[in-house]
Amino acid sequence: DARVTQTPRHKVTEMGQxxxxxxxxxxxHNTVFWYRQTMMQGLELLAYFRNRAPLDDSGMPKDRFSxxxxxxxxxxxxxxxxxxRDSAVYxxxxxxxxDNSPLHFGNGTRLTVT
Amino acid sequence: AQRVxxxxxxxxxxxxxxxxxxxxxxxxxxxxxxxYVQYSRQRLQLLLRHISRESIKGFTADLNKGxxxxxxKKPFAQEEDSAMYYCALTRGNEKLTFGTGTxxxxxx
Numbered sequence: 001d002a003r004v005t006q007t008p009r010h011k012v013t014e015m016g017q018x019x020x021x022x023x024x025x026x027x028x029h030n031t032v033f034w035y036r037q038t039m040m041q042g043l044e045l046l047a048y049f050r051n052r053a054p055l056d057d058s059g060m061p062k063d064r065f066s067x068x069x070x071x072x073x074x075x076x077x078x079x080x081x082x083x084x085r086d087s088a089v090y091x092x093x094x095x096x097x098x099d100n101s102p103l104h105f106g107n108g109t110r111l112t113v114t
Numbered sequence: 115a116q117r118v119x120x121x122x123x124x125x126x127x128x129x130x131x132x133x134x135x136x137x138x139x140x141x142x143x144x145x146x147x148x149x150y151v152q153y154s155r156q157r158l159q160l161l162l163r164h165i166s167r168e169s170i171k172g173f174t175a176d177l178n179k180g181x182x183x184x185x186x187k188k189p190f191a192q193e194e195d196s197a198m199y200y201c202a203l204t205r206g207n208e209k210l211t212f213g214t215g216t217x218x219x220x221x222x
Contacts, residue, residue, distance in 0.1 A: 004157075031208050042120075042214030043158075043200060056209065091158065095208040102148075103208060105158040 002026045006106035018080040021109045023092030030097045037089040082113045116141040120213035135186040137201030147184040152198040
């Protein structure tokens with residue numbers, strides 16, 4: 001059963017530190033999404049890639065967040081410098097890139113910035 | 115702009131009672147609607163989508179374009195239904211817009 005893999009599962013860091021979250025999409029999937037989950041906002045889309053090219057990152061604070069896909073098997077989400085308000089669960093999801101195909105989510109990275 | 119509203123953050127229902135999780139959307143075109151579920155300590159997963167018109171784990175959801183709603187229903191709640199439920203909308207690609215979610219608790 002193919003799954004999206006995210007690392008680390010948990011991350012605690014101090015304000016101002018750099019945080020890198022990694023995602024391995026399902027082999028053969030060509031779309032990758034980063035979502036942030038908070039109690040107040042629910043799931044917010046941060047970035048969206050198709051065939052490794054960024055299509056939409058309008059939901060991402062550009063001054064401190066960056067998302068990349070160095071290759072088809074790895075997507076990264078970086079926060080530099082991190083702030084306490086970044087504390088949330090960050091989910092990666094991948095899909096086949098066809099209409100109405102369901103997204104497959106990873107287990108998420110729970111980030112706590114103190 | 116597309117938007118999904120789930121008015122209830124928390125919902126508690128007795129086991130065996132009917133369940134309805136509300137979802138309303140705003141979108142000018144023809145949306146595709148989904149329900150995703152996140153059980154405790156598990157990843158978010160697709161529960162059902164309106165185009166399939168199927169019943170999954172006893173849950174159904176009907177798209178009502180007149181009321182712009184896609185409420186999730188189950189006639190008899192079970193304890194294993196306790197989870198976080200998200201309603202989501204897409205314009206026909208994979209980019210999902212989620213609601214804020216409803217945490218459903220089934221009381222034994």
